[in-house]
Amino acid sequence: MPLVEVRHLVKEFPRRRRLLRPVPGVRAVDDVSFTIEEGETFGLVGETGSGKTTTGRCLLRLIEPTSGEVRFRGEDVLKASPARLRELRRDMQIVFQDPYSSLNPRMRVGAIVEEPLAIHGLGTRAERRRRVDELFGLVGLDPAHRDRYPHQFSGGQRQRIGLARALALNPSFVIADEPVSALDVSIQAQVVNLLLDLQRRLQLSYLFIAHDLRLVRHICSRVAVMYFGRIVELAPTAALFEAPQHPYTRALLSAIPVPDPDARPSRLVLDPSAFDRAAPLREVRPGHWAAVGE
Amino acid sequence: MTEPPAAGGRRLRDVVGGPMAVAGLVVVVLAAVAALFAPWLSPYDPSAQDLALRLAGPGWQHPFGLDELGRDILSRVLAGARISFLVGVVVVSVSSVVGSVLGALAGYFGGWFDELVSRLIDILLAFPGLLLAIALVAVLGPSLMHVLFALSIIGWVGYARLVRGQVLRAREIEFVQAARALGAGTPRILFRHVLPTALPAVVVQATLGMAGAIISEAALSFLGLGVQPPTPSWGTMLNAGIAHLLDAPHLTIFPGLAIALLVLGFNFLGDGLRDAADPKSVQA
Numbered sequence: 001m002p003l004v005e006v007r008h009l010v011k012e013f014p015r016r017r018r019l020l021r022p023v024p025g026v027r028a029v030d031d032v033s034f035t036i037e038e039g040e041t042f043g044l045v046g047e048t049g050s051g052k053t054t055t056g057r058c059l060l061r062l063i064e065p066t067s068g069e070v071r072f073r074g075e076d077v078l079k080a081s082p083a084r085l086r087e088l089r090r091d092m093q094i095v096f097q098d099p100y101s102s103l104n105p106r107m108r109v110g111a112i113v114e115e116p117l118a119i120h121g122l123g124t125r126a127e128r129r130r131r132v133d134e135l136f137g138l139v140g141l142d143p144a145h146r147d148r149y150p151h152q153f154s155g156g157q158r159q160r161i162g163l164a165r166a167l168a169l170n171p172s173f174v175i176a177d178e179p180v181s182a183l184d185v186s187i188q189a190q191v192v193n194l195l196l197d198l199q200r201r202l203q204l205s206y207l208f209i210a211h212d213l214r215l216v217r218h219i220c221s222r223v224a225v226m227y228f229g230r231i232v233e234l235a236p237t238a239a240l241f242e243a244p245q246h247p248y249t250r251a252l253l254s255a256i257p258v259p260d261p262d263a264r265p266s267r268l269v270l271d272p273s274a275f276d277r278a279a280p281l282r283e284v285r286p287g288h289w290a291a292v293g294e
Numbered sequence: 295m296t297e298p299p300a301a302g303g304r305r306l307r308d309v310v311g312g313p314m315a316v317a318g319l320v321v322v323v324l325a326a327v328a329a330l331f332a333p334w335l336s337p338y339d340p341s342a343q344d345l346a347l348r349l350a351g352p353g354w355q356h357p358f359g360l361d362e363l364g365r366d367i368l369s370r371v372l373a374g375a376r377i378s379f380l381v382g383v384v385v386v387s388v389s390s391v392v393g394s395v396l397g398a399l400a401g402y403f404g405g406w407f408d409e410l411v412s413r414l415i416d417i418l419l420a421f422p423g424l425l426l427a428i429a430l431v432a433v434l435g436p437s438l439m440h441v442l443f444a445l446s447i448i449g450w451v452g453y454a455r456l457v458r459g460q461v462l463r464a465r466e467i468e469f470v471q472a473a474r475a476l477g478a479g480t481p482r483i484l485f486r487h488v489l490p491t492a493l494p495a496v497v498v499q500a501t502l503g504m505a506g507a508i509i510s511e512a513a514l515s516f517l518g519l520g521v522q523p524p525t526p527s528w529g530t531m532l533n534a535g536i537a538h539l540l541d542a543p544h545l546t547i548f549p550g551l552a553i554a555l556l557v558l559g560f561n562f563l564g565d566g567l568r569d570a571a572d573p574k575s576v577q578a
Contacts, residue, residue, distance in 0.1 A: 087477075162472070
């Protein structure tokens with residue numbers, strides 16, 4: 001059984017009602033299905049507005065999906081009662097993109113990392129303190145800095161604090177929503193390596209949301225490409241990069257910069273009229289799905 | 295350009311935001327002390343009359359002079375400060391609490407409650423505030439209680455609109471989302487994460503609101519709709535002084551100065567706090 005199974009997920013945002021005239025909503029997520037296996041890093045890529053972040057938030061019900069199914073270890077998350085959802089959230093966590101807005105500027109970082117433990121009433125004060133120290137160590141921060149405020153840390157350090165908070169409840173599944181795209185390139189590698197290291201040590205499964213394909217290639221086992229709310233291609237990483245099937249995927253891959261000053265840029269420009277946006281996913285090769293016609 | 299922060303923490307100027315704000319703070323604190331200790335600071339009983347010295351100008355015995363009934367104006371200005379602060383504190387407390395709670399609930403939960411509160415705000419904002427207060431007091435009858443009531447009725451709207459907007463914004467901030475993802479309940483999210491984000495703006499609004507309440511009370515009392523004689527209020531003193539504007543201007547100058555100074559003080563302080571409340575300057 002896959003750890004996470006998403007089936008026909010739809011999120012429709014209502015548009016502003018016009019007088020007496022219902023306006024159809026915007027489908028930010030349109031019939032999205034995929035699975036994530038235990039211990040896997042599943043990549044979700046796409047441009048801004050493609051619905052990848054909304055998909056991630058729907059899995060945790062930070063945004064309520066319009067319809068569909070999200071199964072975690074076989075249990076439908078969308079049908080969970082508020083009490084059950086609270087328990088489920090101990091197992092499913094999220095790391096946010098922006099290391100600045102994701103930490104409450106008025107709380108000490110120790111209190112930020114401790115908050116999940118406090119919310120779930122875990123441990124005594126002393127035990128929680130020890131756990132916070134342990135978490136600081138786990139993400140490579142000095143526990144002595146627990147009484148500082150978020151603004152006293154760099155972007156990379158803040159992202160480590162966000163990670164420590166997400167890991168406080170020992171989750172098995174973490175959604176990483178563009179966790180490094182707000183960081184300097186020199187810091188990105190450190191944080192990505194930390195994510196990979198933690199995955200090995202804590203047996204984590206990741207949903208890795210990104211727009212940087214080089215990162216995805218480096219860390220994901222399978223990748224889904226989203227375009228206008230739909231998955232247009234889903235394949236093992238190597239297959240996707242070597243034999244992209246969908247025109248959008250091809251255009252996306254051609255946009256990866258090549259670190260060679262002499263290389264001729266060979267960017268493909270996407271012609272949206274050249275393919276059928278409503279085409280269903282079809283298994284072109286075992287495990288490689290693409291929304292292309294016969 | 296920027297000096298290193300002093301070891302003992304931030305300087306007063308950094309907290310309230312600039313020299314003008316410090317000046318405002320000084321005026322406000324002095325006025326508050328004067329109001330609080332008015333009975334002990336006043337050289338005379340504010341109601342005692344010395345008819346022989348009616349309308350006498352400022353002098354050594356009576357620094358601000360005497361009014362048309364021979365009462366010491368300094369003592370009356372001090373007593374009037376008590377009324378002004380009473381009105382300011384009561385109106386701002388009531389309207390900021392009521393407004394913040396309604397605004398926070400409307401912003402956080404949305405739906406029909408938000409519609410109701412928002413329409414109510416729209417309706418109340420459509421009236422010129424002071425005119426509505428005048429109408430209310432005219433209907434209810436002039437008294438201090440009715441002034442407090444009327445000013446609170448028009449006062450809460452500003453806080454509700456402000457807090458609603460802040461909460462709407464805060465609800466989408468990622469650290470609030472993070473708290474939800476961690477399983478935090480609504481009270482925790484509201485009181486730990488959302489409202490503290492809105493608090494600086496409310497403090498700024500409350501400071502400026504003190505100025506507004508004080509000037510509105512003075513206006514209502516000036517029109518005879520507020521505090522009734524012989525209780526001294528700056529507004530009623532101005533009203534009484536008008537008849538002697540030319541022959542005894544000190545009757546209006548001193549209460550007028552008191553109003554202007556205190557209102558300016560609150561405004562400077564509020565503006566300074568607004569600058570200092572920039573989230574980027576939140577310090578340890």
